Amino acid sequence: MKTADTERPRQGTAILKTALRRNIGAMVAGTVLMGLYQAAETAFPIALGLIVEHTMRDRSLGSLGVSIGSLAVIITTVSLSWRFGMRVLQKANTTEAHCWRVRVAACGLQPVARDTELKSGEILTIATEDADQTADIIEVVPLLVSSLVAVVVAAVALSLADLRLGLLVVAGTAAILSVLAVMSRRIGAGTQEQQARVARAGAKVADLIVGLRPLHGFGGNHAAFGAYREVSTDAKRQAITVARVNGTYAGTALALNAALATAVSLTAGWLAFEGRITIGELVMAVGLAQFIMEPLKMFSEMPKYVMMARASAERMALVLNAPPVSTPGPERPEPGGALEVDGVRHGTLRGVSFSVAAGEFVAIAAYQPRAAADLAAVLAVNAAPGAYGGVVRVGGREIGDLSIDAVREHLLVNPYDGEIFAGTLRTNIDPSGRGREIAEAVEASMLTDVVALHREGIDHPVRDRGANLSGGQRQRLSLARALAAGADVLVLHDPTTAVDAVTEQLIARNVAKLRRGRTTLVLTSSPALLDAADRVLVLDGGVITAEDTHRNLLAGDAAYCLAVAR
CATH class of the missing domain: 3.40.50.300 (P-loop containing nucleotide triphosphate hydrolases)
Structure with a gap:
């Protein structure tokens, strides 16, 4: 009886689920370590705000020493959690990509051909680039969760200073993700089409290499090169389209993140001017507004990578789910060789x-x-x-x-x-x-x-x-x-x-x-x-x-x- 992991996924979503399920242990460990990294990074401006608050109030060397020691602990936590978290995730990522490459290659090399309607060059692209991008989902989910941890910690800390600051972070993050989620769908569709066109170009050049000498023999090399140039140009146009969409996505994400950070800083400055938050809380708020840019950027990029992984998984499903051209029987021929x-x-x-x-x-x-x-x-x-x-x-x-x-x-x-x-x-x-x-x-x-x-x-x-x-x-x-x-x-x-x-x-x-x-x-x-x-x-x-x-x-x-x- 086949287990869930050995059954052939029926579609791209099932492939992603299989990859996630197979690496749940590594993802939990990576999520914990990366969440600790993001929490420690977010704690840095919070600690700075508390240091300013207590130093101005107590003005003692003991308080300063404790503050410096706290920052050292935070910095050490940031360094070690990132190092070991990414090591765990990248090992799982590369191992999973290897597993999918082997499975796609095994399908292409089976004695009974599959009805994929794909050329060998296209299957090669699926077994390499698409397998790698599908396995990226193992890093995407922990990074997404860890970025959410940073946003939550920042929102809670700002809410303790003033509820309006916390609500501003929550509302701004939700708005940013809503806008980017719509844009990421277009990236996914465009990426899938780009990968298909690049694969067709790869298949064409593979055919050219195999038949290069015969082509030279009867003077057909120029026509063949022209056909390849046309396919390659088609792939180039699609790549430019995808790059344009990616650029728009990245620019929009950066602008929205900067707008949220600016809004948090200005709101905190206005509240400090009104005397509703202290100077230490102002320092904390301005610091968080700057530090939150990184997790927000990471958080906003994750939908794009999810869509790219899904597009690659759908292309892998074309090979993994393709039915065999024929179903062989169980018999063996009689001896003799007629x-x-x-x-x-x-x-x-x-x-x-x-x-x-x-x-x-x-x-x-x-x-x-x-x-x-x-x-x-x-x-x-x-x-x-x-x-x-x-x-x-x-x-x-x-x-x-x-x-x-x-x-x-x-x-x-x-x-x-x-x-x-x-x-x-x-x-x-x-x-x-x-x-x-x-x-x-x-x-x-x-x-x-x-x-x-x-x-x-x-x-x-x-x-x-x-x-x-x-x-x-x-x-x-x-x-x-x-x-x-x-x-x-x-x-x-x-x-x-x-x-x-x-x-x-x-x-x-x-x-x-x-x-x-x-x-x-x-x-x-x-x-x-x-x-x-x-x-x-x-x-x-x-x-x-x-x-x-x-x-x-x-x-x-x-x-x-x-x-x-x-």
Whole structure:
């Protein structure tokens, strides 16, 4: 049974409540310490007023010594309570932000994708900036309470001098908060929109980085940069709007706080002039009017931070609450590794049907690249079984009835643009550390020259996205990783597009040898891979239109010859 803390919050407000509930101990301790800090700060002008009052009346060194000792105690209390109070709150804040970052990242990395309609760059922003701003609520509440303590202490002290001064502080504080509460709502809405636009800009630049070399290749970089500039400019305009609102909010808060402090000082001066309060009470009132500016400022800023935390929590809820694209079943495939595609309709596919027997090496020549990509998406379960027509079976079981772990264990689809991670050649080939065929995979993918080229060999460092490797080296590294996994059913999507013809011939022969006895499907237009396959299926117009060996198709099918001959 799940506890309240492990249940996934349903909305932004629930996320904030979870964060507050999980850190109640730290918040109570922080509230006590910060309340003590504010009370001690407020006590400083009160003590000054009493010192003036007693010194003028008693005029003794003993009274002066007691007064100095009291101020020393107050100053020490202010220093220590602030130090330890903020230490407690910031530790809880950073820990809570870490927890939310991990949860958002876990959702984004789950084997079953979620229907968030967000790009990876947007999820990255949510997992960093929004997680941090949501966790700020842990500091906001104690600071809000401690500021209220300062206002209450000041109001009580002023009321003891004259009731009108206390009522003025209470009424003024209420008026200030009423005005700022209205303004903070606009800040919250504007901040949420700003964060969304910044996230979209981040997603756009991430896409640009991934596809930068291909863009340069066909001259599309200027158009792509223009698209990014447009998205970034949109985010900039929203940021300026939010900054303008924030500036108006801060200026209004400062003006209202200053007006209240001025009103308290003038009222106290008038009462002293009328003889209704003493000189010591006047000093206290003027001092409180100055000291109360800080807690009032903090108090007035808290609604803004509450709204920002809520806006960030709502964005996190988009990821945490998103339903899975599909609900995997509990079954496992039968041993053997057969693959069957029956009447699949998805994207450009118009009823594709074929089967790959256990241990067979089959190639698919797709005349339209989009069709190959759509088929790869279906086989990789990037498209949920309910999102397309027809059925895919692995080991005699429908893919929708299999657990996602079973699918990943038996069926591996290696995309044509496989990601390369920062680390080493070894960690990219065998990320889990459990690969059984690393040496064989390196040899089959013709990555041996890269390994031999460097002193570290297979432990040669690799930069993020394989920045220190050529396009062909990155593609061979991705292929080696797929082969090293040793999956029962392996699907390769254009694994040799970035290598030369000689290397491609060697790779085709090596892959066929290494995968002998295990089911292999290759989506390719490479003559070498097509020739190495047991049979070739032609995918044209969204359906399978021909089936034979590569050489027979070359001899008897002019369209096939034109499509694959190089």
